Amino acid sequence: MKKNVILHAFACISCFACAILLCAMQTTLIPRYINDALLVPDLILCMTVALGMLAGPVYGSLFGIFAGMLADATAGFGIFLLPLFYMLCAYGAYVCADILPRHKFPVYLAYGTFCALFRSVVAVIYVCLSVDSIQLLGVLRYVSLPLLLGTVLALPLLYLASLALTLPKRKIKHQNIDKLT
Numbered sequence: 386m387k388k389n390v391i392l393h394a395f396a397c398i399s400c401f402a403c404a405i406l407l408c409a410m411q412t413t414l415i416p417r418y419i420n421d422a423l424l425v426p427d428l429i430l431c432m433t434v435a436l437g438m439l440a441g442p443v444y445g446s447l448f449g450i451f452a453g454m455l456a457d458a459t460a461g462f463g464i465f466l467l468p469l470f471y472m473l474c475a476y477g478a479y480v481c482a483d484i485l486p487r488h489k490f491p492v493y494l495a496y497g498t499f500c501a502l503f504r505s506v507v508a509v510i511y512v513c514l515s516v517d518s519i520q521l522l523g524v525l526r527y528v529s530l531p532l533l534l535g536t537v538l539a540l541p542l543l544y545l546a547s548l549a550l551t552l553p554k555r556k557i558k559h560q561n562i563d564k565l566t
Contacts, residue, residue, distance in 0.1 A: 408456050427536045427539075430501060497537070
């Protein structure tokens, strides 16, 4: 019993540390070293989908809320809709994994691409509503498509990282199964 509590605490602490690291990479490190800051992938979205699919809706949603709050706070706009968006993506990943085969990379890749596409559409809508006069093709070319492409290319790397983060949770399940037999 005490070992399970320690493993859960380790999983939560590692998820929060990963959220801080990914937020720092997404908002400060990658834009500093890439000349075109629009090519920054949405790393938080990739990890949120992976944790929602592999670890379940609780870990994925908590990660999404915390990382979304960090991303909104570091952007300087105040906390807005990103935490809710990430939380819903994590829950949707869990539902998708419940319907389709769990722990399958193609399912993760397809759902992650769908979430990235949805995030790109939301970015286009946000830019169009926040700027007085805008050319839609310019927004698609310089905002939406680079965000979508960068996020889809980052999906496989963060899937592997999420496998390492969900290892303690899988150990707990195997220990509980061993006790029943």
